[in-house]
Amino acid sequence: MLPQLPDLVASLLQQMGIYLVVAYLLSRTPLFLPLMRVSVRWRHKLACYAIFSVFCIMGIHIGMPVGGARANTPAIGAVLGGLLGGPVVGLAVGITAGIHRFLLGGSFALAAAIDIVVQGLLGGLTHRYLISRGRVRRLFSPALAAAITGIGILIELAIDLALVRPFGEALHTVSLIALPEFVANTLGAALFMSILIDRRSLLEEQSSAFSTKALRIAARADGLLRGGFDRENSSRVAQIIYEETGVGAVAITDREKILAFIGIGDDHHLPGTPISSPQTQDAIARNEVFFADGNEVAYACSIRRGCPLGSTLVIPLAGEDRRVIGTIKLYEPKSRIFSTINRALGEGIAKLLSAQILAGRYERQKALLAQSEIKLLQAQVSPHFLFNALNTIAAVIRTDPERARQLVHSLSAFFRKNLKRAGEEATLGDELEHVEAYLRIEMARFAGNLEVEVDVAEEFRHVRLPAFSLQPVVENAIKHGTSQLLGGGRVRICAAREGRDLLLSVEDNAGLYEERSPGDGLGMAIVDRRIRARHGDAYGVRVECERDAVTRVILRVPLETVPA
Amino acid sequence: MMRVLIVDDEPLARQELRILLAEAPDVQVIGECGNAIEAIGAINREAPDVVFLDIQMPRVSGLEMLSMLDPERMPRVVFLTAHDEYAVQAFEGSAFDYLLKPADPERLRKTLQRLRRDRPPQDMSALKGASELRRIPCTGVNRITLVPLEEVESIVSRPGGVYVVCADGQERFTELTLNTLQERSGFIRCHRQHLVNPDRVREIRLIEGGVAEVRTAGGGIVPVSRRFLGPLKARLSIE
Structure with a gap:
């Protein structure tokens, strides 16, 4: 059929x-x-x-x-x-x-x-x-x-x-x-x-949806934590994450305490209080992501029993050498399910923030280094120069009190310039005043044995260069140059234009420059680095040396600096 | 009378010290030197009782200069320094004295007091490390060349002075005495007037009558007298 x-x-x-x-x-x-x-x-x-x-x-x-x-x-x-x-x-x-x-x-x-x-x-x-x-x-x-x-x-x-x-x-x-x-x-x-x-x-x-969220968080949080991993910056970042992910609450902690908490439960999860949840302490100790969905892995607020938060994701923030420097925590209330998108996002955000914190630390260290380099240049001159100068003045007072008075003025002018200029940049005029005060003392010290010639046209005196660029070079010319001569020493400072650059040269008649001779290199290397850092690798310090005849140190800086 | 030599590269510093010393009736300043090389010559010639010695000086520092002096005829040394860094640490607690610049007259009086009391020569051991001779200062016109020991073939004493013979055959004048050089350099005396660098000896040629000559790596010939042939061979572990 x-x-x-x-x-x-x-x-x-x-x-x-x-x-x-x-x-x-x-x-x-x-x-x-x-x-x-x-x-x-x-x-x-x-x-x-x-x-x-x-x-x-x-x-x-x-x-x-x-x-x-x-x-x-x-x-x-x-x-x-x-x-x-x-x-x-x-x-x-x-x-x-x-x-x-x-x-x-x-x-x-x-x-x-x-x-x-x-x-x-x-x-x-x-x-x-x-x-x-x-x-x-x-x-x-x-x-x-x-x-x-x-x-x-x-x-x-x-x-x-x-x-x-x-x-x-x-x-x-x-x-x-x-x-x-x-x-x-x-x-x-x-x-x-x-x-x-x-x-x-x-x-x-x-x-x-995932990429959009991730990109928005990245864009909004960019650079915030570079300013430092502290309460203020953390709470701004937490706010952004809270708004963009739509989770119940967001917290950021360092290794010991809560830096920021935003969202449900912020009445008892207070920034500034120590971390109380064992999950977070565990995540920090083991450098592992911890996830408690509230079902399979139980989660309960460690601060208050009635807390509506029911699930949490704890992600460690890694700093240098993968050391944990804190955590970021996302929460959902008991009434909601922790979405997998937010889970993945959370881990991405943690990576982003770790990178930012690291970058920020690096930048601050760089700034500190630049600061200490100036300090180093300032300090390099001090004790020997000071006591020799005082010794010279003590001797001159006997024979020529008026000249001694002038020397005291030069000495105070030198130290005032040395101590006062906190700024990064100076004009060539400033630098020359500093150097001239220094040279007046040195010429008195070496009496007839040191001749100095400064030949810099008035028009170049406005050129800007990193502060303390000239004095260390001149000091080197004397310390490792002319003062090592048995006969008379000569130092010549002159400036010339080459295209759009200014060539500043400091010359001594000793010709004793040796690459990496101890103590010699440091001041000069810092001057070189600072000029390069400011004006680029086309600029910096160059040394020419004719053995036993002349050492010439040439600083190249741009004539015109764009006003910042 | 205490005979004093002032060594400092700064004229005003020398002047200041001279004026301070003039207050002591038993001190006679017999000269001033502006660098270590001049000072070595002056010390060898004048044999002062006391040298006031600056540490920072051109090419050869005051410390290094000590290694270039004849240990037999070492004057007593008072260091002068502008800043109490390594130098002061080295002399702290030793028999040496040091003065900080600008010199305090009161402090200088104490130093002189000690110098009058302790006539016997100083203990040099504190300076052992710093006083090893590594280079020989040779004077030219307005220049000092510091010749490293390993570049020296031999040293010869002539009526005009002591000369350092280098590998290139050049001879350079030095203020150091042959005695000092023999003591400090480890070179071997092979003749009344010659020292030879044992590391540069290539050949010893025996000549009749018990004398010999050494041919050095640079090709130079250095005479060996009968008296010194034995010791030379012994030092070179020949026989």
Whole structure:
């Protein structure tokens, strides 16, 4: 007894339902990921082939025998395999399932096998056609899937009529299965494709929401913690994270206490109080992320029993050498579930903040170093110079009190300049005054044994350069140069223009400069570094030395500095 | 009478000290020197009782200068320094005295008092580390060349003075005495007038009559007298 047509349609659609449920469930797994985009990678193609072969064979079995034929749905798997995987995948799916169908037997065996192969090929050719037209997105259209599957069914019916004998029996069977197969297959293909694209857009939405949030937090929090990992900056960062992630509460702690707390429970989670939660202490001690969802891993506020917070994520902030310097904590109240997006975001934020804190420390250390370098340049002159100067003045007082008075003035001018200039920058005029005061003392010290010539045009005196650039160089010229001569020493300071640069040269007639002679290098190296830091590597200090004849130290600085 | 030499590279500092010393009736300043090289010559010539010695001086510091003096005829040394860094630490508690510049007259009186009392020569051991001779100061016109010991082949004493013979064959004048050099440098006396650097000896050629000559690495010939041939061989571990 052959089944009646309406029953056939209904039961085929019923079975179609099972088929789609399986498809839907599988779409929730990573197995389906390769199907969601057109890929040329062979691994993706292989996955595509395997999955659609399974669906195609499943389609053969879901269905019912009608005479020598089966009213069933292998066309969906074959056509979609071809559409998404291309002609080769389509053909491979068709052949695999076709062989399977042939082995099941029945008068329609051969015809049905050929049907499946042809349907796979049809999907594959459509794929190739659309790709060559650059219309990739249309491949994922449910309507197209339905249309191609419909055409596949029509071809199938024609092949059945052509191959199956006796013709009369074939015609009767075909007339019975034509409608149910057409309806079930086109509908099934369209729904299958819908499941795929739903899944894809869901994933894209999630990841784009994630990226948007992450980028917004990064942009808003940028640079905040560079100013220092303290309460004020932390609470600003916590506020941003609280607003952007929408979690119940956000806390930032250092190793001992809460620096910031914003959100639900801020009435008893108070900034400035020591860390009380064992989870946080644990996260700090082990340098590990701690997550308590409130279900599997219990979480309870360690401060107050009635606290509405029900789940927490604690992430350590890593500083230098991966040492933990604090934590960031996200909370959700008991009424809400901690979303996985926020969990991943939290870890990203922690990395971002760690990097910022580190960068901030580095910057502050650099600034401190620059400060101490100036101090070093200032201090380098002190004791020997001072006591020798006082000794000289003591001697001069006997013979020439007026000159001694002038020397006292020079000495105080020198020290005032030395101590007072806290600024980073000075004019060449300032520098020369400093150096001239210094030289007046040294000339008195060495009496007739030191000659000094300063030849700097008035127009250069406004040129700006790092403070304390000139004095250490001149001091070197005397200390390691002229004062080592048995005869008379000469120091010459002059300035010349070269293009847009100013060349300041300090010359002595000793010619005793040696690279890295102890004590010699430090002052000069700092001067060089500071000029480079300010004006770039095209500038700095250069030394020329003719042995036993002349040492010339040349400072190159730009004539015009852009006013800051 | 205490005969004093002032060594300082600053004329005004020398003048100041001279004036301060003039207040002591038993002190006679026999000279002033502006650098260590002049001072070595003056000390060798004048044999002062006391040297007031600045530490910071051109090329050869006061400390290094001590290593260039004849240990047999060492004057007593009072250091002068502007700033009490390493020098003061080195002399603290030793027999040496030091004065800080600008010198306090009261402090100077005490120093002189000690000098009058303790006539015997000072203990040099405190300066052992600092007083090893590593380079020989040689004077040219307005220049001092400091020749490292390892570059010296031999040293010769002539009527005009002591000369250092270098590997390039050049001879350079030095104020140091042959005795000082023999004591401080580790060179070997091979002749009444010659010292040779044992590290530079390449060949000893025996000549009739018990004399010999040394050929140095630089190709120079240094005579060896009969009296010194034995000791020379012993030092070079020959025989």
